[in-house]
Amino acid sequence: MSLNVQEIKGFRAADKSYKKYDSRGLLLLVKPNGSKLWYFKYRFGGKEKKLPIGAFPEVSLSQARQLRDRARLKVSDGIDPMLERKRKKARIKLGAENTFEVIANKYIDEKMVPEGRAEATLRKARWFLELLKPAIGNMPINDVDPQLMLAALKKLEAKGNLETAKKCRSFASRVFRYGAALGQCHTDPTSILQGALVTPKARHYAAILEPEKLGGLLRAIDDFECYPATKFALKIAPHVFVRPGELRHGEWHEIDWDKATWTIPEGKMKARRAHVVPLSRQVLELFRELRSITGSKGYIFPAFHTRQRPMSENTINAAFRRMGFTKDEVTAHGLRSTASTMLNESGLWHPDAIERALAHGDSNAIRGVYNRGNYWDERVKMAQWWSDYLDELRQRCMLQAPPSV
Template structure:
């Protein structure tokens, strides 16, 4: 009779190991050390045994599925030995791990180390760990394509770090050339990305990523004298780091202060997005609610309350505070500021950050952005980010 889960759970070790048969050669071997799934079969007249796994890590259903896969291999013409097939798969997987981009990059760094000083070596390692390994580190280098390399480079570009993007691309090229020389890649695919990243002299959306600069910016924002609407919008912008258009068109109908959530449709990506609201963000929204809470828009237009706040309001306020919106900070720059500091200073996972930025970043299974993915980590991250912003202001104010 086939085994049942109850029989397996209740099975106790005896003085001698014993078998519990499920049928067609599949059985559970029970001894003092544990319970082990085995499959006895014949391969060209030779009796062999396939180790399937350990119970309860491998459940009864999983063991039967692996058993069926093994029988299918034996049923082929010519038959395939399940044990040999398993060994080949392990060897192939080991080769993939050994030839992963990160492993080859670290190997190259060891090879490269004697030619450079320690500071340059550490800076190169840091760039790889921050900008490349989280995205392509585990991929087998020979399977990577130019678009795979371009994705993390574009993320660096979005932070207004064009010089860094070019340096990371240059290092990637050196790693690929090393892989070609050692027989683990066919060619240097980064050659296909020539011109894909703008010149470092090209203007981009200005941002701030150094903690000292951020502290002074927060001090300036908290001291801004303007309409209450713009004051609140300016203070909320770095806390939620959404796109400027999404902030100025925020609707009260999309905000749940009790649940501390803001849900809306991202125009650019046509996806539903969820912004967990920190304690500080909720307090700011409560402050402006008496003014605009009876209407549609959180931030009403100064001339027509039936319309949202002006598109230029945030940047105009930054200019009034003395900031150059071409070279120092823009309303959009709060996104790059948050992304950089959350990862480099607060050590949050890049995937969690990219989800909070509502970017379509496929995961290991190919699934793109999901508004509720990593939601608990994102709630924690948004509160810690708000606390970091508060502390930056306090430090600047005390100096």
Template sequence: MAKLVVSLTDTKIKAEIAAHKKAPDKIKKLSDGSGLYLFLDKKGGTYWRFDYVRPITKKRATLSIGVYPEITLASARKYRDEYREMLAENKDPSIEKKQEEENAKNALSNTFEHVAREFMKTENLAPSTVSRNAFSYQHLFDALGKRPIHEISARELLTVCQIYEKQGKFEAARRMRSKASQVFKYAIVLGLCDRNVAADIQGILKTGQRKHHSAIVDPDALGQLLLKIDQYDNRGSIITCYVLRILPHVFVRPGELRTAKWSDIDLENAVWSYTPAKTENSTGTQLIVPLSKQVLDLFKELHVITGNSEYCFANHWGKTRILSDSTINKSLKSLGFKNGETTGHGFRATARTLLDEVLKFPIERIEQQLGHRVRDMHGRAYNRTKYLDERVIMMQAWSDYLDSLKEKALKQ
């Protein structure tokens, strides 16, 4: 006749533990039946264990469950019942437990954030682009970062993106979807997920109405702005002073000027040649910026300060060592211009308008200098050196015109 096992109770367990502490010279097992027991060791440890026979080898095995009282009697019984169900299905609880732990470990290393950060290491981007992308990644990390990437659904990703869309941040939402798509593609290559769920929501997010960068096109107002920029010395860093003075003359994208490298500046021939970030991954076409006498003098002065650095506008603080993305607009605002009156990017529109309407230069040369693709009468795009002599004349005329506006403002 099989030995009858009386089930444990918390009261009985506590009494047995108290008695064992008085004479802990021997180990003790408190059985609850069906393989579950509480193991009391000689050092006062109390551990739940489960004895069973392996389904294939038929050898006896023991599985640790946890420590009492952290694992209560009721919880220990649930584990036992779960293990017995596995045995009934011819599964080994030890093997199943190890597989579960391995899956949990893999899930931690295969979270969206972990995979995304590994992908970010493979990107070769300009510092300004890295800084801009950081916001998109952080928004995604806050919502989905800890989730295993293979468990994230298209519905989840769409919900996160639409939160920003509802706030009117259409570009941010679309950029988040785009960056997520790149991460999922990377994960698919590594075998961490089967599909790119970001592709499933492509075209669903709204496109916000494009806002034009504010620009000053009134000559008198532009003269006042240039005069205030010259008076900026006592307000900001000397590096910021130079970027503000040069930008109106060259009218490139502010990010391209902030990240300008001395290796691209030819002071002897008064030329700045670089590949804009917008065309780097597509056409790879270089933009040549002829430097007027005024701009050349400013760059020569700046070279005395930052000539030993990689970047022309090298900063002495911050991780990237270059001026931040918001420096130019914040500086213009500090000069007394309200939000929306003018922006660093607006100098491009200013130059395009006044070079055409006031100085009467051909719109094709202006567009070409702006870095836009311009085609000839046969539909062929002009190469980067086409009409360079004309553009040299145009850029010098533009700087002379800006100086005349500033002189006029000084007399008023």
């Protein structure tokens, strides 16, 4: 005989637990402490099982019957509702453990680090994670949807950090795709957000574009007194077209003295491809002078206090400021624009050779390989011509300078 609500309310606690049956496997367990618990009793795989449904009155009689009926349908479909519930709890527990922060740290430590990413790149990745943690760090990665992700990025935009928001979206996208590969999330919620973010203005690095001013800069570098590694970094940077981070992370073992080349490994390159820099006679001589001072092991441009780390990312720009050049006149990165502009204006070199020298690469990987072969000889000649041209500009400036009193 089926139970009714008044009957259930009247069940009193006894010295021992006792059961009251409703129908179709639903039963109520009355415990000595007075609590009343619903169970669905069923057989699966030849074994009798009891599925907890909830406590009365929180789960009413009608609700308990509905939950029983759903469980009965699962059994008829060959699904064990008890096992299904355990698996669901395990997934929830696993999801709670696999938060965005956890997966992001795995991405950094188990993918980026083994790939040999530059230390500066790793620091940026960890910084992006710190920026995203307050909004989504503790959330199971599979629960982060596009709206939550957008809200996190909009907070950065509200502070005026448009470029940072863009880069955080890119970092988060890589984390979500890594999480999907691990089976921890199903989609990348950032994939539809690109059009929802404010496009930052293109960043232009201050650069000297007039030959006379460039000659003045080169002469100022010659006259500037500072730590030897800084001095040689200032002297070499205008010649080699590399990015400031690639310059300061250079190591002596990357220099091939016989071939007159500097091979920067892919882990240090923005395009994630190794880049070979042809070295002019002037640059080789500067490297030799520096080697006689710092030794031939470790970083080419070590930090002031320790040779175990490269010089800081602000060293060259700080030196320019002490020399009297403002940030609107010249920057370390702007030296690349200087070289690009003047080499193109000379009309002597193929634009693709200049692009290859700047390590801008080619979106077509196969074409990029062929271009490297086609333009290498031209790049070697161009490197020597450029160093000779810099010497000429420096000399002109010295001749035009008024005699010292």
